[in-house]
Amino acid sequence: MADKPEEWSTQLSYLVLGIVSLHSAVHTTRVNRGAAAGFLLQALAAAAALVSGPQPDTNNQMATWVATVIGLPLLAFDFHWVNGDCSTANLLLGAGMVLAIAGDFLDTETQAVAGQAVALVAAVTILIVSVFTVNTYGVGGGMALGAASLMSRLEEETLLFFQKEDACRWALALGSWAYRWALHTQHLELD
Template sequence: MAPQSYGEWSTALSYLALALVSLYAAVSTAQASRGAAAGFLLQALAAASVLAGGLGTDEDGLAGSWAATVISLPLLAFDFHWVNGDRSSANLLLGGGMVLAVAGGHLGAEARAVAGQAVVLVVAVTILIVAVFTTNTSGIWGGVVLGATGFLSRLDAESLLPLPKDDVCRWTLALGSWAYHRALHAQHLQWE
């Protein structure tokens, strides 16, 4: 069913942007890092599945998006930490994301929202720390943008600027994913 109103078009475009940016990042990072490519691919599939299933608030679609968030973002952080020798933080982030994904069925909607936002912020902060110490400018921008996404999602306002809050969060997540894609590329070039 085609979107009818401005709000539905805005939502559809934000999901499409997130899916396309994440898919491009997955394809272009597959050679350098399979883990990060899998994280980007999970983001792309979650956004595409919501688009394909309609823009309603189907609980299964939202649960799938949540599970993709708590797995895909730790996969991105895993690569940043692993390449820089911080294997314990890499494993801790990825393991925590996997536990949250499995436990998601036992959490209420509000608990899932808080856990998802916590994952976004923890990933943003840890990648930002690594990016600062390795002077990876794209990683710094990615951390700042992803951190902004986490903070925006906690605001009580229903709309930010002329767009709904969730759409703004998806646009910033797409921008952060693009920056992380560039940061991963720069990081792997530095270590070659």
């Protein structure tokens, strides 16, 4: 019975991440379909984890990892591509695709480090582009995604009042919401 609040917190964090990501995917489709696909991957991974319950299996962990190494570079791709930095956009997306293909050959710890590195690189590059284009939503999203990536490397099991993984999902949901508005703002300025 003591695990009940933790289970509810975990399920709620997956639910919020899934809803925010799905909402972002739907509204980003008009702006950029690649970024919408990145949001959709996050929503599908959250939905798969939500359906599996409190004990995620190996397939759900792999789905979450693939959503990270492909979905986040898809989001970063649009930020770079629209601003004329096509080489960085292609490099991020290509590296994510190679990691996704090589995922079966990596052990669990290597997958975790690679996923966190991809998330951090995507966050930092979006943050840099957002600072230079004065996109406040992009800055906020980059900071939230960077915080989620850094929190996942901490040794503590609880952060504030949440389990570490739940806090990371809350930060990722906040970052996804901010990225949705950053992409919208970026494309409005270009029109």
